[in-house]
Every structure is written in structure tokens, then in C-alpha cells.
Amino acid sequence: MPIDAAKALAAPPRTADISWTPKDVLLYHLGIGAGRPATDPRELRYTLESRLHVLPSFATVAGGGPPGVTGALSLPGIDVDLARVLHAGQSLTVHRPLPAEGTATTTARITAVYDKGDAAVLVMRTEAADADGPLWTDEARIHVRGEGGWGGDRGPSVRHDPPAGEPDLTLERTVREDQALLHRLSGDWNPLHADPGFAARAGFERPVLHGLCTYGMTLKTVVDTLLGGDVTRVRSCAARFAGVVYPGETLRIRMWRGDGAVRVTVGAVERGDAPVLADTTVEHD
Numbered sequence: 001m002p003i004d005a006a007k008a009l010a011a012p013p014r015t016a017d018i019s020w021t022p023k024d025v026l027l028y029h030l031g032i033g034a035g036r037p038a039t040d041p042r043e044l045r046y047t048l049e050s051r052l053h054v055l056p057s058f059a060t061v062a063g064g065g066p067p068g069v070t071g072a073l074s075l076p077g078i079d080v081d082l083a084r085v086l087h088a089g090q091s092l093t094v095h096r097p098l099p100a101e102g103t104a105t106t107t108a109r110i111t112a113v114y115d116k117g118d119a120a121v122l123v124m125r126t127e128a129a130d131a132d133g134p135l136w137t138d139e140a141r142i143h144v145r146g147e148g149g150w151g152g153d154r155g156p157s158v159r160h161d162p163p164a165g166e167p168d169l170t171l172e173r174t175v176r177e178d179q180a181l182l183h184r185l186s187g188d189w190n191p192l193h194a195d196p197g198f199a200a201r202a203g204f205e206r207p208v209l210h211g212l213c214t215y216g217m218t219l220k221t222v223v224d225t226l227l228g229g230d231v232t233r234v235r236s237c238a239a240r241f242a243g244v245v246y247p248g249e250t251l252r253i254r255m256w257r258g259d260g261a262v263r264v265t266v267g268a269v270e271r272g273d274a275p276v277l278a279d280t281t282v283e284h285d
Helices: 005-010 022-031 042-048 057-058 068-076 177-185 196-201 211-225
Strands: 016-021 085-094 102-115 119-130 133-145 169-174 233-241 248-258 261-268 274-284
Touching: 005 102, 022 042, 022 177, 022 211, 042 196, 057 085, 057 102, 057 133, 057 211, 068 085, 068 102, 068 119, 102 133, 133 177, 133 233, 177 211, 196 274, 211 233, 211 248, 211 261, 211 274
Parallel strands: none
Antiparallel strands: 016 102, 085 133, 085 233, 102 119, 119 133, 169 248, 233 274, 248 261, 261 274
């Protein structure tokens, strides 16, 4: 079997030293759609190095290496075809505001392998710390089609009841036609997001946007609206990737305020509001 759950879970953590500069942060922000309008003072917080605020979701690409969804595929016990792999969900907890320039040590390991019958789901946890202590912890849920059915634990359900009542705020955000090409420069070179032939082999009509790009766009929208533009208020962000986004589409982002948290759903307008992000919660101060 291409996935050896026992071997993957028993493998020692993988440790790496990473670093980043303001240029990396600026590129990431542009890749999730910051800078429109280019002279808006609220956007210049993301695009001008002299007043740079770091959106917490930058942690998902910091260091420029492969993200958890592809990095996990090179770990012991895992040997699968990249065309069968989808990013199923992402959670991120930030332990303190991220600096615009820094170095850190990351420690990554597979913490769970679930048997969903027609697929396997891997959970990849990465922890980052610098000289001052912990910086962030993230978990990527990785869906591998055709690799289930060995009789393993199905794992917990990650689906929540939908938010009640009308949203407190609904906004639309347009995805640029070239946004996936720009976002991939932050480290995710999966050809699914750029190569039409590879996308077709994976079962899609054309290249799709990175789930982490939609994740970042959504977190930025919550920060810019309900959190007063203050990136330091974010404590965590968790989301389930319920469907794909094609570059050029429009995202409809619905937000519900709660006690210390914002619940969010995201749909693709041009496809009848087809779900894109579900079970999404941003916890904040």
C-alpha cells in the first residue's frame, strides 16, 4: 500500500531552518490580492515595506519551501501520485505577531492518518519557533484519493453546523486571472495551479487556485473589515476546503460575528455560490 500509516506515524519529526525577508512578505501579500487599489492606505500596510504589517497566514509559506500539503509526500511511509492529492483543510495558531523579517526552526511530522474508505487523509503538523520562543503551529489536512479502504480509523468529523441567521457582513472579492501564477512564487510549485495538462490529469477543467490563497484572501478580508485592519488581533484561523476556485472567479465571503470569533463561509459566485471554504473560524482578541 502506498501509504504505510504505522511507518508515517512512527517517523521522527523533520526539522528545518527557515528565514524570510520583507520582500517575501510583500510577494505573499500580492499573491493573495493585496494592493487593490494600489494607493489605498489600508492596502499599503501590506505592500509598502516602510509600514509593513504581516498577515498571520504568511506563516503557511514562510521560508519558501513546499507547503505541508506537498511536503508531507516526501515523509517516510508515504508514496503517492501528486495528481491524487488535494488540500482538504488548514488550521493555523499564531503565538505572537509575526515579524517582517526573521529566522526560525520548524518541526514537522504526520500526527494522524485516517481511512475515509475511498481516500486517505493525512494530518501534517508544523511548529515554528525562533530565539524568543514559539511563533506558530499549523496543521494541513491532506486528502489522497484512492488510498483508503485498509480498515483504519475514520477520524473525527470536521464538519460543523452552519452559522445561524443572516451574516453580519457579505463582501465579494475577485480572483485575478494570473493570481495562481503569482501565488505559487511563494513556494507552492504544484503544477495543478499552472499546468493545464496536469490539471486535466487530476480531473479539473483547468488549473485551480491554491487553497492557501483562498485561505489568505479570506483571512485578509476578515482582518480588514471586522478586526479594524489589525493583524495582531488574530489568534487562529481554521478552514475546510470544500471546493476549488478557478482564477478569474469571484469569491462571495459571508461573515458572522461571535464572542471572540468570526465564522465565515466562502462561495464561488459564477458557479451558483458553490462552496469553497466551509467550517471556517477566525479566533481573535
